[in-house]
Amino acid sequence: MSDASRRLRTEPLNDDLIASVAAAVWVPHRYIVAEMMKAFAADMEAYRTIIDDLIAQMTRTISAALAGDTDRVDTLQWIAEWSRSYQRMVPFMIRGAAEALQESLVEADTLAMFCRSPEGGVFRAHVLIGAAEDEATAGGDRQRIGDLVDLAFLELCRGIDASREIMPWLPPFPFSGESRAERGARALRYAEAFRVNGSPEEHAAFQAAIAGRST
Numbered sequence: 001m002s003d004a005s006r007r008l009r010t011e012p013l014n015d016d017l018i019a020s021v022a023a024a025v026w027v028p029h030r031y032i033v034a035e036m037m038k039a040f041a042a043d044m045e046a047y048r049t050i051i052d053d054l055i056a057q058m059t060r061t062i063s064a065a066l067a068g069d070t071d072r073v074d075t076l077q078w079i080a081e082w083s084r085s086y087q088r089m090v091p092f093m094i095r096g097a098a099e100a101l102q103e104s105l106v107e108a109d110t111l112a113m114f115c116r117s118p119e120g121g122v123f124r125a126h127v128l129i130g131a132a133e134d135e136a137t138a139g140g141d142r143q144r145i146g147d148l149v150d151l152a153f154l155e156l157c158r159g160i161d162a163s164r165e166i167m168p169w170l171p172p173f174p175f176s177g178e179s180r181a182e183r184g185a186r187a188l189r190y191a192e193a194f195r196v197n198g199s200p201e202e203h204a205a206f207q208a209a210i211a212g213r214s215t
Helices: 002-010 015-040 044-065 070-089 092-104 108-116 118-137 142-163 180-197 200-214
Strands: none
Touching: 002 015, 002 118, 002 142, 015 044, 015 108, 015 118, 044 070, 044 118, 044 142, 070 142, 070 180, 108 118, 118 142
16 A cells, blocks of 8 residues: 555656556455454444544644645645544444445456546545655655645545435535534635635636525
């Protein structure tokens, strides 16, 4: 898996590379997930605690590397909180479905198709954010770390949208545990970032969408 991470950290980022790396790490990832399911099948709370700790460590590491880049740190927080929401919502009653998916991806051709498909976006996001953490841990290139975070966010959104019909339990949004005041403050921060950084075309598209909803 370290070689796969190195490729994402050093080679030109494109769809072919990301899909290839995702396919390369699927087998070891599948093994790790299967072993964790066996180890924590009787103690879901311990499983969630470990996952929460790993997500928190990842967030701290990447946030430190992106210090001062508030937009990308916000993006990272979105990814991290969605991942926490996902782990809290996934009961072990669907473990069979996850294992069935893993078994169906044993064949190389099927695996390659999945890693390029919209439904594979959540897994691609997982791989990308892992590479971002590795690059941050190594004290590597700040721009590459930011690019990996941006791509992870885009892939995650793509995967959520594509998987909604077959996995309706997927959390649509993160930050499920925040207060109304926290949610309001975050919404204002996002709106200000869009006002400052959005292009005229993006602003026009947003206004058109708002106008369409009001009619």
